[in-house]
Amino acid sequence: MIPELGEFALILALGFSVILAIVPLYGAASLKTLWMEYAKPLAKAQFTFMLISFICLGYAFAQDDFSVQYVANHSNSQLPMQFKISAVWGGHEGSLLLWALILSGWTLAVSLFSKGLPLDMLARVLGVMGIIATGFISFLLWTSSPFLRYLPRYPTDGADLNPLLQDFGLIVHPPLLYMGYVGFSVAFAFAIAALLSGRLDAAWARWSRPWTNIAWAFLGAGITLGSWWAYYELGWGGWWFWDPVENASLMPWLVGTALMHSLAVTEKRGVFKSWTLLLAIFAFSLSLLGTFLVRSGVLTSVHAFASDPERGFFILVLLVLTIGGSLTLYAFKAPNVKSESSFGWLSREMLLLVNNVFLVVMAVTVLLGTLYPLLIDALGAGKISVGPPYFNALFVPIMGLMVICLGLSTAARWRDTSIENVKQQLMLPAMASLAIGVIFPFIYGDGFNIRVFIGMSLSLWIITTVAQEFKGKFRTSSSVVGKLKQLSPSYYGMMLAHIGVAVTAIGITLVSIYSEERDMRLAPGEVIELADYQFKFLGTKPVKGANYVADQATIEISLDGEKVVSLHPEKRRYNVKRSMMTEAAIDPGLFRDLYVALGEPLADGAWAVRVHYKPYVRWLWLGGLLMALGGILTVFDRRYRKNAKQQGVAHA
């Protein structure tokens, strides 16, 4: 009964999204206020029924209703409750339902926090989101309903959730990532609404900015969490694999980063308008492309889900309609968009433009590397895969160039800046970062290393230039505290995010170069040395978990004869699927991780053991979180609220 209710609620939600897609847009086009007024209640109704539908599925999971196919395939009565709930989005159908729920959630949020928006703008934005919702909910209902039943004969127990997904990381990672992916639909909807109405001014950019920044922050947090999850759960200590599924999330993030910066220029200076629109369209299109790549199974990936050509085809059609439709609209309307000011060669605008170009180029190289195997296959020229060296060879140098520009932009002013001025401001940071970059590998490592030098200098370049600019803010003011209060949250957000880039860069540099790793056969009592640490293997003992049995090893780690920690990596065997899982054990630290994973059992109680020494690996995710936090912080700017009030008054 409950699953049928869920299906019914989903059909109702589709009904509301169809009306949402038609009525307000028609109202905006024909200036009928009443029709436009329908947008808000429709957004609420759509969200309510999506939520009911989602709760119904969650209920089916919690109650172990194995007559529902999706539950039977992704859950099991032995599964702990928190994983039963997260199993709702552990497979294709449920994660799409989550996707649609989040989409309707964003729609609701726009309708609630839009007091400053003129009615026609709001109607258009919500209408466009209604169109997207219509596409996705029909996709759910027609090709991947999670509520289908096994009737009359249903299994007595479920097939269990993939053990890799039975983890805290999976409870949080997909919702965060989807918040980001789907959040770009708001930026997209704003772009389309701007094209439809022809209204593309500073006010438009100001409305669109907070939504874009929040979506970007969620996507960044989602990617960061995914990387962390892969690190501890896959058992081989890697944090980024250039896997197609990872690339699929990175591309919209890169374009989203470009969009965020471009929107800032559009708001402040009234230039780059059509470019901003194009980025908004592409950020969302890449989110859709990501969904298509993950869901259609066209790519061989380490963690692609079960595939189905029909579903792939449906998303491909959605993708073509979205990109084709929005670009056609863009082609007709964008030429009317005029810039409001000009800028010189050395100006903040120019540097932000260069940053945009770099980000887009990075996204394109990732896209090429991801799609190239598909293309070659389609041409019948053989089966290939593109390895990490390709991505590293292109991504790292461009990233480096971009970081240089980041530092320069802190010294550049809007419109135009004199070279003398920039030189004067940046001489000290440049010297300091180069000097520390040279010294660092001598102190930390055992001699000069060009890659450490470049990586560290670039990271320090960001930190020192940001600090220099921050210091510059106080030159004219007498009271430090007063100035600190006066600076806007978005300024602090920007600083935090840029420092985050530096922190991530330091992490990547040091963990890539100074990591040590050994795979060894270890009998009980044997010791391996790695990076001055001694890892002593004390044998394994069997342990029993809620839905698995495991061999748990004890490995005692000591440094210069003094015990540091005892780690207990496990080799688990899950009861239902009989599948093996490596559970690595990690001793985390701000400056180094010690990472131990079990391979397979060998003769005489010996095991294949993998040990890693990972310096500064935490910095990578710490930086990612700082960036996300910075993105969130920008939204608390008073001008967004003040503006909302003023506009509200003007409207009343």
Next chain:
Amino acid sequence: MTPKRKKRLIIILSIVLGSSLIVGLVMYSLNQNINLFYSASQIANGEAPVGTRIRVGGMVVDGSVKRASDSLRVSFALTDYEKQVNVVFTGILPDLFREGQGIIAQGKMDENGIFQAIEVLAKHDENYMPPEIAETMKAKQEAMK
């Protein structure tokens, strides 16, 4: 030319130059870094180059997995149900590496016709068969009909 046009010309030229440079670099590094996929039969027939990084996929032959007693060296055979290729790997195999399981190995062929794997990938799904293998199998089945 007016200064405005000159500026535009410079911008357009630099965009054209920049993008062709990027495309060139991309194509170059793509060609350096693509790994061609070979089936066991193709390797047995000597179609695979020696010393170049390639991928080979197939099912692990039952009873072929042999471990060294003093190191992590493992040898096994891969088959596409027609011909076999011997693979040697030193290190820790993925959790789902099993006899009868479809896997993909990345590495190089040596002069003795043995595949020296650097990386072994198995899918985290017991019914999984790498698409590349699935396709060669399908072609085989159709040829047999």
